[in-house]
């Protein structure tokens with residue numbers, strides 16, 4: 232079982248973000264799961280990887296050549312896959328992983344989460360997509376997504392596909408027990 236983490240290349244302004252990222256890295260490694268992430272040494276990305284490595288976990292980093300210097304590729308990650316584009320990065324991360332968890336982050340994090348969730352909506356995969364809502368960081372985004380569903384731009388079933396949890400243990404458990412909805416009109420793809 233490999234879990235993919237999307238999170239900020241910055242650490243944010245609250246200690247709870249960094250602490251939660253570390254706790255998630257430890258929990259993934261502690262349960263014997265692999266971590267797949269963007270391969271950087273900086274921000275929450277570095278924190279989740281450091282914690283997983285310290286706990287003896289298996290970590291795979293996927294980083295575009297062009298970001299090797301800007302995001303400081305993590306020197307402790309032995310399985311570092313260097314790819315040629317952002318698109319290749321996301322495709323490889325998605326293919327390697329059995330589930331996706333977004334932590335607080337910026338537009339890169341949001342873009343990664345939304346893309347993989349939309350792939351789920353289209354039936355390109357049937358893997359869990361989750362938000363780890365540390366310190367209420369995503370409260371307003373979650374409220375907005377409910378408004379999007381109420382405005383009928385998003386099916387409630389698709390909204391409900393997005394797991395929302397507030398602790399690392401809870402988000403991992405929810406990913407493990409996730410079942411993609413059946414009968415969704417777009418869920419016709421056969422890939423998992």
Ligand code: AMP
Nearest residue numbers: 238239240241269317336337338339340
């Ligand atoms: P941020 O949340 O903006 O700090 O970015 C988190 C991570 O997402 C960083 O590793 C960014 O390089 C990465 N990122 C930003 N935009 C994209 C994209 N379009 N595709 C893949 N990764 C991205």
